[in-house]
Amino acid sequence: MSTVEISCVEVWREISNYLDGEISVELRERMRTHFEVCDHCTAVLDGTRNIVQLVGDGRIFPMPDGFSERLYKKIRERLSP
């Protein structure tokens, strides 16, 4: 069964939802077929996936040194009458 072709613009619009699995099986298949033949869209997909993975790493916004200690000190001050 052949899938209906999809344009680059339509692919770009759905890249983020594609990564999150927030699209229909049918659209997913059309996009997958498109990525096989389109280098530009593959570059957009790879880059976006890479960015999502880097941003989610947790090392980007480190908490300041001593953040926890100061936070719990505040709470304890509030707790003691």
Place this chain on the structure above:
Amino acid sequence: MTQPQLESIEAELIRRVCGGEPQAFEELLRPYERLVYATAISILRNPADAEEVAQEAVLKAFSKISSFRGESKFSTWLVQITYNEARMKLRKERQHLYESIDREQQDQEGEYWPRDFADWRPIPSELLERGELREALQNGINSLSPMYREIVILRDVQNLNLKDTAAVLGIPEGSVKTRLHRARLQLRDFLAPGIDGSWSSGQNYRKVRPW
């Protein structure tokens, strides 16, 4: 631990706090310190302000805990309080600027198309140990306008799901998706000039594509 297990442990801790055992609040809060801090910094962009707001938000959550009804997750409720505190601080400090921020947000609602189509060479996450990539990502996130920045922080940095993100921000799930999409593409373009080997080759970051 499954979500229902977590929720029942948290419900028990909340009962203990309300029942006159305030020390249980620390145990309840501990897994979410980072979430509170990241939410604050996503709006305020400055570590000192973010810490101050994080502390205020946590104290507020503590004093309001008896009003928590368990209709949302405890973490969502906590993020919502932090988010409101941070917005309030911003509003107070930049009252004169606020209107222009709102207008800028509306202006950017149009579609965003990717700008860089060269082959993407993966940037390995080990490089985050080096300050340069971390700084570039921070700068990239900080360069987004507030409505996109908060979405990236909640969804991609803190891994909140679609439903919880929509609940915290008080916007429809569809808007979360659209804004997240734009934010991710913008970040990708922001980092793209560094992909010609300069991220992984150990050379200094070079802007190899001037557009």
